[in-house]
Amino acid sequence: MPKFVYDFTEGNKDLKDLLGGKGANLAEMTNLGLPVPPGFTITTEACRHYLAHGSLPDGLQDEVDAHLAALQEEMGKRLGQADDPLLVSVRSGAKFSMPGMMETVLNIGLNDESVEGLAAQAGDERFAWDSYRRLIQMFGKTVLDIEGDLFEDAIEAAKDARGTKDDAGLDAADLRGLVATFKGIVREHAGREFPADPREQMDLAIKAVFDSWNADRAILYRRQERIPVDLGTAVNVCSMVFGNLGEDSGTGVAFTRDPASGHQGVYGDYLQNAQGEDVVAGIRNTVPLPDLERIDKTSYDQLMEFMARLENHYRDMCDIEFTIERGKLWMLQTRVGKRTAAAAFRIACQLLDQDLIDADEAARRVTGDQLAQLMFPRFDTAEIEDVTLLTKGMNASPGAAVGKVVFTSERAKELAEQGEDVILVRRETNPDDLAGMVAAQGVLTSRGGKTSHAAVVARGMGKTCVCGAEELEVDVKAGRFTAPGGVVVGEGDVISIDGSSGEVYLGEVPVMDSPVVQYFEGELDPAGGDELVQAVHRVMAHADGAAALKVRANADNPDDAARARRFGAQGIGLCRTEHMFLGDRRQLVEKLILAETAEERQDALDALEPLQREDFTGIFAAMDGLPVTIRLIDPPLHEFLPDLTDLSVKVALAGADASDQDRRLLEAVRRLHEQNPMLGLRGVRLGLVIPGLFSMQVRAIAEAAADRRRAGGDPRPEIMIPLVGAVQELEAVREEAEGVLAEVAAETGVDVPALIGTMIELPRAALTAGQIAEAAEFFSFGTNDLTQTTWGFSRDDVEAAFFSRYLELGVFGVSPFETLDRDGVGRLVRIAAEEGRRTRPGIKLGICGEHGGDPDSVHFCHEVGLDYVSCSPFRVPVARLEAGRAAI
Numbered sequence: 001m002p003k004f005v006y007d008f009t010e011g012n013k014d015l016k017d018l019l020g021g022k023g024a025n026l027a028e029m030t031n032l033g034l035p036v037p038p039g040f041t042i043t044t045e046a047c048r049h050y051l052a053h054g055s056l057p058d059g060l061q062d063e064v065d066a067h068l069a070a071l072q073e074e075m076g077k078r079l080g081q082a083d084d085p086l087l088v089s090v091r092s093g094a095k096f097s098m099p100g101m102m103e104t105v106l107n108i109g110l111n112d113e114s115v116e117g118l119a120a121q122a123g124d125e126r127f128a129w130d131s132y133r134r135l136i137q138m139f140g141k142t143v144l145d146i147e148g149d150l151f152e153d154a155i156e157a158a159k160d161a162r163g164t165k166d167d168a169g170l171d172a173a174d175l176r177g178l179v180a181t182f183k184g185i186v187r188e189h190a191g192r193e194f195p196a197d198p199r200e201q202m203d204l205a206i207k208a209v210f211d212s213w214n215a216d217r218a219i220l221y222r223r224q225e226r227i228p229v230d231l232g233t234a235v236n237v238c239s240m241v242f243g244n245l246g247e248d249s250g251t252g253v254a255f256t257r258d259p260a261s262g263h264q265g266v267y268g269d270y271l272q273n274a275q276g277e278d279v280v281a282g283i284r285n286t287v288p289l290p291d292l293e294r295i296d297k298t299s300y301d302q303l304m305e306f307m308a309r310l311e312n313h314y315r316d317m318c319d320i321e322f323t324i325e326r327g328k329l330w331m332l333q334t335r336v337g338k339r340t341a342a343a344a345f346r347i348a349c350q351l352l353d354q355d356l357i358d359a360d361e362a363a364r365r366v367t368g369d370q371l372a373q374l375m376f377p378r379f380d381t382a383e384i385e386d387v388t389l390l391t392k393g394m395n396a397s398p399g400a401a402v403g404k405v406v407f408t409s410e411r412a413k414e415l416a417e418q419g420e421d422v423i424l425v426r427r428e429t430n431p432d433d434l435a436g437m438v439a440a441q442g443v444l445t446s447r448g449g450k451t452s453h454a455a456v457v458a459r460g461m462g463k464t465c466v467c468g469a470e471e472l473e474v475d476v477k478a479g480r481f482t483a484p485g486g487v488v489v490g491e492g493d494v495i496s497i498d499g500s501s502g503e504v505y506l507g508e509v510p511v512m513d514s515p516v517v518q519y520f521e522g523e524l525d526p527a528g529g530d531e532l533v534q535a536v537h538r539v540m541a542h543a544d545g546a547a548a549l550k551v552r553a554n555a556d557n558p559d560d561a562a563r564a565r566r567f568g569a570q571g572i573g574l575c576r577t578e579h580m581f582l583g584d585r586r587q588l589v590e591k592l593i594l595a596e597t598a599e600e601r602q603d604a605l606d607a608l609e610p611l612q613r614e615d616f617t618g619i620f621a622a623m624d625g626l627p628v629t630i631r632l633i634d635p636p637l638h639e640f641l642p643d644l645t646d647l648s649v650k651v652a653l654a655g656a657d658a659s660d661q662d663r664r665l666l667e668a669v670r671r672l673h674e675q676n677p678m679l680g681l682r683g684v685r686l687g688l689v690i691p692g693l694f695s696m697q698v699r700a701i702a703e704a705a706a707d708r709r710r711a712g713g714d715p716r717p718e719i720m721i722p723l724v725g726a727v728q729e730l731e732a733v734r735e736e737a738e739g740v741l742a743e744v745a746a747e748t749g750v751d752v753p754a755l756i757g758t759m760i761e762l763p764r765a766a767l768t769a770g771q772i773a774e775a776a777e778f779f780s781f782g783t784n785d786l787t788q789t790t791w792g793f794s795r796d797d798v799e800a801a802f803f804s805r806y807l808e809l810g811v812f813g814v815s816p817f818e819t820l821d822r823d824g825v826g827r828l829v830r831i832a833a834e835e836g837r838r839t840r841p842g843i844k845l846g847i848c849g850e851h852g853g854d855p856d857s858v859h860f861c862h863e864v865g866l867d868y869v870s871c872s873p874f875r876v877p878v879a880r881l882e883a884g885r886a887a888i
């Protein structure tokens with residue numbers, strides 16, 4: 001039969017599965033010789049049995065009896081002993097911390113007799129009756145399921161009767177009266193007496209803690225945090241110590257280092273004459289921990305020694321809860337402490353320097369999310385209280401931006417050219433707003449989710465964006481938006497937007513720059529003294545050395561490419577050529593679409609070709625010697641044409657005076673209109689339907705590569721075909737492209753090899769990857785579209801439409817557009833990778849959807865054995881770090 005109960009002296013910190021985090025760490029401290037109040041832990045296995053069968057496992061009660069007897073022996077008193085009772089707490093403690101989600105009952109062992117004994121022993125009647133009423137209150141609520149407010153109301157009534165506002169204003173007699181009232185509440189609402197038998201109190205409390213594993217809030221928390229449902233909780237039965245026995249008692253929390261900065265020192269808070277719950281409730285002000293030296297030097301010195309011991313032992317920063325009972329220090333809890341992003345990097349390197357951990361472990365101790373946090377400019381929180389919070393939207397692209405409100409792209413450009421900082425506010429953005437987005441410090445939209453155009457483009461540019469701020473009514477024509485409460489904000493008014501929290505403020509909040517970005521930009525020497533920058537530099541160097549995955553960037557202009565390279569990108573994984581067709585060049589695309597003859601079409605293509613060549617030349621130069629994957633045009637053509645409604649209105653209003661050009665345009669817009677454009681004429685389908693379009697792009701690539709080669713450069717083009725679903729599509733385009741490449745080689749006398757490959761972004765492509773690999777030299781997983789088509793979720797609409805409900809219900813803990821869905825989309829990726837490799841061993845495999853910069857997804861890509869991930873330039877350092885961590 002398994003062992004269900006472990007004395008604190010029997011466990012250790014590695015038994016978290018069995019003893020939960022709290023129990024394992026209490027055991028560890030006990031074995032280190034620290035003063036932990038004696039007790040024992042009932043295992044998660046017992047909980048699992050209880051939850052599965054509705055009864056305690058055979059043998060558990062005998063084990064509890066034996067451990068309780070040993071505990072009573074050790075303490076020299078018995079549970080419920082009339083003249084000097086042993087009191088215990090019964091606390092939950094699962095493997096993963098689930099703060100406040102499960103139950104705890106304190107002061108078990110009190111009844112009408114033993115309360116007198118406690119009063120006599122403590123020499124404090126009020127304390128004893130207060131402890132007793134706390135027991136009945138907690139027990140009533142958690143074990144007997146009585147509405148907590150009934151007890152609270154009774155306390156309020158007692159305070160009113162006494163004429164006090166404070167719990168402390170109630171004396172022993174008042175509390176004795178409350179105990180009677182509470183017992184009445186139990187009788188009335190639970191239909192039974194409060195159990196006077198301490199052992200019954202304990203047994204019922206243990207079951208209640210087990211049951212609380214399945215409390216609604218706990219279930220929801222686990223879904224959201226992706227904690228497995230079947231772990232169960234352990235139960236810790238621990239002898240009580242009291243911090244509320246007078247001025248020589250107290251309770252506190254301590255950190256072995258500053259959790260904000262990582263610096264070593266004495267950090268924490270202490271509250272004299274109080275219990276832990278009083279600290280949480282904030283009833284009285286705590287004093288800083290260093291003051292304890294003045295209050296109780298012996299305990300303080302001991303605590304310092306214990307903290308140093310714990311940190312050396314855990315080889316990490318720890319947080320601690322302690323209580324001093326009449327001058328005796330007790331350690332009640334410890335665990336590896338939570339910390340800020342900056343502290344995580346600093347602490348990892350400090351511990352490395354102290355030889356407590358090695359470089360692999362230092363890299364494990366930080367995360368890509370923490371690095372990302374360090375890269376964004378932030379609002380100075382000290383100043384935030386002076387401004388008005390207007391609303392909260394979705395935190396679409398992190399950072400902090402301040403500027404004058406503008407409502408159009410043109411105005412954004414105008415003001416930016418005059419040196420003004422602006423925030424572009426739109427209902428939603430479209431490709432036309434790109435110039436305005438580039439000019440603005442940040443973007444705010446009232447519609448659209450985290451994969452809306454505004455969000456994706458802003459993230460790509462590393463630009464702050466708050467989207468889907470639905471409370472705002474944006475009136476572009478009138479040049480103003482209205483916030484809740486009727487606050488009207490007009491063009492030129494200054495707002496501040498926080499892309500990390502989604503908050504929007506009226507007025508200017510001061511922004512602090514990130515030294516970490518200055519370092520990645522090469523503007524800050526890591527040896528220059530900034531401890532944080534040094535730490536980031538050291539961890540990154542180690543991660544780069546360990547990584548198996550390469551990291552590329554999604555970039556479609558030379559500036560972004562150059563920045564990505566400074567940030568450590570090893571090439572470009574996705575150059576979206578359609579981004580090169582915007583702005584003034586839209587006219588040319590319009591001509592192409594409107595062309596009625598082959599000649600007109602060729603003229604339009606001929607005009608576009610040199611412009612494309614120029615773009616590619618710049619990008620090849622910025623990425624000299626590194627691969628550049630250029631994706632041929634992808635989105636449906638109507639995206640380059642005016643809006644159907646706007647144009648219809650314009651033509652209708654002009655009547656007979658409407659220009660011929662506008663009429664033809666309207667006809668084309670109607671002709672190209674699709675109900676489901678994302679599933680329509682886009683990607684490879686466009687290339688097969690519009691003669692010459694792909695050839696023009698391939699020619700531009702080949703000529704640009706030849707130019708670079710002649711100029712002494714080392715261009716490495718890779719030509720990528722989007723939205724392929726069948727090998728036949730790819731074969732047709734491939735033949736055309738190879739023809740053009742051969743032509744250009746003959747014309748220029750320079751033969752620059754170019755790989756030809758495809759994106760895998762449709763389930764059919766993934767499932768027939770073995771065939772597709774016959775015609776593809778590389779695959780790049782377009783997981784934005786692959787997620788969209790696998791789930792059948794429109795990437796432009798769903799987040800605003802129903803994702804918040806899905807997240808609430810725990811259908812998923814995080815949007816599958818943010819973190820790759822391993823079970824569904826991931827399975828397709830695995831199949832395609834395996835079957836692609838089977839057909840073409842050595843086929844290059846990468847990912848270029850938004851997931852390429854997401855930590856969890858990077859680990860998945862490492863596990864599948866992809867060659868690289870590609871992400872927005874700003875995310876490159878995050879992906880590098882995670883690629884390294886995945887390999888360690």
Ligand code: PEP
Pocket residue numbers: 574576634761781782783784785786848849850
């Ligand atoms: C994708 O679908 O994942 C992708 C990278 O292409 P786009 O986002 O341009 O559709």
Ligand code: MG
Pocket residue numbers: 722761782784785
């Ligand atoms: Mg795509």
